[in-house]
Each structure stands twice: as structure tokens, then as C-alpha cells.
Amino acid sequence: MDSFISLFDPGTSDEPGASTFEEDNNNNNEGLGEMIHDLPPEPQLGNIEYKLKLVNPSRQRFEHLVTQMNWRLREGQGEAIYELGVEDCGRLKGISVEDMASSLKTLNEMGKKLGATVSVLRESVVNSGVTKRSTRVVAEVLIRKVPDDQPSLELRVAVMGMENSGKSTMLGVLTQGELDDGHGMARLNMFRHLHEIQTGRTSSISHEMIGFDTEGRIINYQEGSPDTICEMSSKVVTLIDLAGHSKYLRTTLHGITGYSPHYIFFVISASQGFTKVTMDHLALAAALQISLVVVITKMDLVSEEKLDATVENVMEYLCGICHKEAYRIGNEDDVINFVRNQHSNENDVPVLCLSSVTGAGLDVVTKLLHFMQPGLTPNDRERMEKELPVFQIDEIFSIPQKRIILGGLLKQGVIKERTPLLLGPFYDGTFLPVCISTIRRHKTPCLIAKAGQSISLSLGTDIKGLRKGMVLVSPQLMPKATYYFQASISVLFHSTAISKGFQTTVHIGNVRQTTKIEEILSVSRIATNDRAVVLFRFIKHPEFIQVGSQLLFRDGSTKGLGTVTDVFPIEIASLP
Known part of the structure; x- marks a missing residue:
């Protein structure tokens, strides 16, 4: 956090075996890319695995490779990337076309053993x-x-940005599969209220979804309803459209912290x-x-020179002020390189x-969504799933x-149908025993839900x-509501x-x-860039919060x- 508190201040080796699997008669050099650079050494942790070749492994070796693949999949939460023809040191030694065909066949058999897809x-x-x-x-x-x-x-x-930046239009194009007409037609499907259609401004939080099948097709x-998307997809991406106007900043921040x-x-x-x-x-x-991830939209409305200048300004700001390593992604190879290195950098x-009108860059955004992985290790x-259940309520129907x-987020633990839980706190600070009747995920029934x-x-x-x-929450947590809590804060900006x-x-x-x-x-006082330990009190009613939770506070231009x-915790008998 130190690097951000001033942002708002205005001033393995070769596999054994001599024989190979039968080569496909149609295998040739067509479709092969250009020469590329060496990779960094193979990471010990994570979901990246280097293999020089996988040609006719013995049965024992095959079982070991399957176990190794299962571990890499676990590290990547169901996704792993294999680099074939690469030594453990990262040197791109390469293998013959025949050995590559045999290695890919072995990799497919390994995936089939685990019920995984290989592309x-x-x-x-x-x-x-x-x-x-x-x-x-x-x-x-x-x-x-x-x-x-x-x-x-x-x-x-979550999709965030200023008003009129093209957030809802971009999401409309992604979810509907049709380009915009240049007058905001694509964004109409994203709006939830009449005044949003009339003004063109998002004022609420809307959720849409896209999926990817085993071949990477969006x-x-x-294709049909949300149920169809879930049935056809091996990966589902929930897109959260947030408001951009400063008038609705409170709603935007709630969408980020709550979801x-x-x-x-x-x-x-x-x-x-x-x-x-x-x-x-x-x-x-x-x-x-x-x-x-920064997405610059409406590239069809400006010259190439102005677009490059905007990209350069954004990258300089990210590197110099936000202390981030920014780089431009312009094709699928750039996307793959980013996804491969995202856990190490x-x-x-x-x-x-x-451009949501011409479709330029749309394939790059789609590929990025297809390959990106959740950040949890x-x-x-596992630690979150072992904790007692806490479910945050964000929507009520x-x-x-x-x-x-x-509707909401299961912050920790595991819940099933008929799981007894406590609901609260109500305005008097009490909790009510309830029982879960049914569970749905991506609008599809399920028997169990896990943390995150x-x-x-x-x-x-x-x-x-x-x-x-x-x-x-789980009754074993013995939850209690509170009016008062203490927090260690950093003031990002305050005028005085x-x-x-x-x-x-x-x-x-979700609070x-x-x-x-x-x-x-x-x-006695704290200003921009200052740190302090502060005692807060909820004004209206008590809430359930936990030690270690991240908080964000704001009032006008004040942010922290x-x-x-x-x-x-409060005792029920001592409630005001």
C-alpha cells in the first residue's frame, strides 16, 4: 500500500524411448509461427510445465506424468500450460515435427486420463x-x-471507467456477439432502468456472462439463454458492469468491494x-x-498518432505513478505471454x-478473457474452504x-443444501436460524458451493x-454484530x-x-498520505464484520x- 498513498495528492529433460507414435499423414509445417526467444527457467510452483518431448513413455513414466499434470492443474485452479520442445532452463531447443506429433498424442492421452481437454x-x-x-x-x-x-x-x-468511455457498449458486443452501430445500440441490453436508456449512463450494477467451450470458442x-451458456461452457466469465459517473461512485465501489x-x-x-x-x-x-487490465476503446474515432499517444501516456502513468509494469498487447502471442508470466509478475x-464498431482488437480481448486465471493460490x-461458512448478501429477490x-459471494467455507445457518444481523443486532433450501451457480442448480x-x-x-x-454464517462462529470497530488506515487524499x-x-x-x-x-489529525489507527462507529445500525477485512472509505473527494x-461486539441487552 505504500506505493499508492500518494496517488491522489494533487501537488525436465528428454523423455526416454526410441520409437514414436504413428504420424498423421497431413502433418506439415503450415501454420507454424516465427522463431521466438528463450523462456525463463521453469517455475517450481504454478501451472507452467516445460517438457522437451513426450515420446513413447513407459507405463510407469506415463503414470508419473499424469500425476504431475494433475498437480499443475491444481496449481492453476483447473488450467495448466505445457511448453513442449523446451528444456528446464527455458532454452527453446525444439524437436522434430514427428516427435512433436507424438508428444501431443501423449499429452492428449494424459489429459484423457484426468478428464481434461488439451488444445x-x-x-x-x-x-x-x-x-x-x-x-x-x-x-x-x-x-x-x-x-x-x-x-x-x-x-x-469488473468493468470500471469514466462515463462515456464505452464500458457498456464493449460488454454488449461481447455478450450479444454483434458489433455496435456507432450510436450505442449494443449497450441497450446492459441497462436495467429507463433513465439509463434515456441518458446513456449506467447507474446500477449489472451482471452478464459469457463462456468458453473446450476449444476456446466464445x-x-x-447461443441462447444463460442456462445454455453454462451447459456449453467449460469456463464462465461473469462481467460486472459498474457505473462511471462520479455521482454513482458509491455504487461502483460497493460493486468492487462486495463482489x-x-x-x-x-x-x-x-x-x-x-x-x-x-x-x-x-x-x-x-x-x-x-x-x-487497461482497455482503450473507440480507437476507430481517432488517428493512429493520437491512439499511440494515449497508450503511451497511460503506460507512463502506470509505470511512473502507480509503480506497475505496463506493456501493450496487440495480438494473441502477446496475450499468451502475459498469461504465462502473470503469476511471477x-x-x-x-x-x-x-473498437466496438469495427471489431478491431475484439479477438485480443476475447483471448485474454479465455486464458486469464483467478489469482488465488x-x-x-483450501484454507478458505476449511473455514466456517460466511455468505455475503448483495442481492435480495x-x-x-x-x-x-x-444472491452474493460465499466468502469462506463450504455450504450444501439443508445446511443450517444464521441470518443477520437485523436492525436490533440479532441473528435468525435458517436452512438453505436450494443453491444455484450461474443460474444452474448445484448441490454444493465453495469459498470464492x-x-x-x-x-x-x-x-x-x-x-x-x-x-x-455458521452457528459455530457464534456471530455478534458491532457498532464500533478499529482499523489501520491510509489517507489517499483529503483536501485539509x-x-x-x-x-x-x-x-x-458487502457492508x-x-x-x-x-x-x-x-x-489528533491526519491528512493526505498519513497513516493512523482509527476507531469507527456505524451511524445507523450494527453490522457483522471480521478482523482482517479490507476497507475503503470515501466522502466526496476524500478517499482512503x-x-x-x-x-x-455488542451485547443484545445493551443495544441503544
């Missing part, structure tokens, strides 16, 4: 010989395996350029410590250009037969007093100084409420980040 991302020539036998090639292969207890892999992407609403996206797509209009307001919003997105920010995911549907998944739950009964910001009595809106997960600073420990360090 070649690209093949490249490293030594072009006179004959096909003397030519040396390398290949990059994507392995994908959907967990047995999940219908598909899941990725959540599945959107051209915990894996990535933020920050959209900038090439026609507007890189303005001061856009800089402030980009700095805020960078400070949220969520993986960032977490500060990398790709910058893409797109397997150890983090009522349907006939007096059934209540709750966005789901909807049916309680099967009508309950009064429900509100967004409540939680469903913050003192005792200052009121601000605080976002903690969004006005708070009052009751005490600033050790000092922090972490909850202590919570002071």
Missing part, C-alpha cells in the same frame, strides 16, 4: 531445416479440467484521451490491489486497444409462493427485515485534515454504511484504504 495455443519454428525432419519446432498447449464438483471454471471481471447470448472480482478492466475512451479525472480513477483502481498491467483456496432468493464462488440461495420461507449487507467527528461512508465487503470517527489514536484490526 494447442501456438506452434513455432526455432530452427527451420531444409527438410521437415530437420526442422525443429516448439508448442504451447493449454490443459483445462473442470473440477468434478463444479459445472465450470469461474472468473469474475459462448454468448447468440470481489478477480480482475478489473479499466476502460478509457481514446476520443476523450487520458484526462486528469481518468488519472484519478485509474489510480484508485490500481490502489485496490486487484489485478488490472503480478505488477504487470496489459494495455489493449478496441491452491493453498489459499422475492418470488411467488413467498420464497426468498439471496458467486451463488444464489433459496431460503424457502418469507423473512421480514432483510437488507443488503447482511450475512449467512481529518479529525475526530469526521463522517465518511465505509465499504467493507456499506456511514460511519463516524470516534477517536484517532496517537495523533485500510484494514480492520479489532471489532467490539
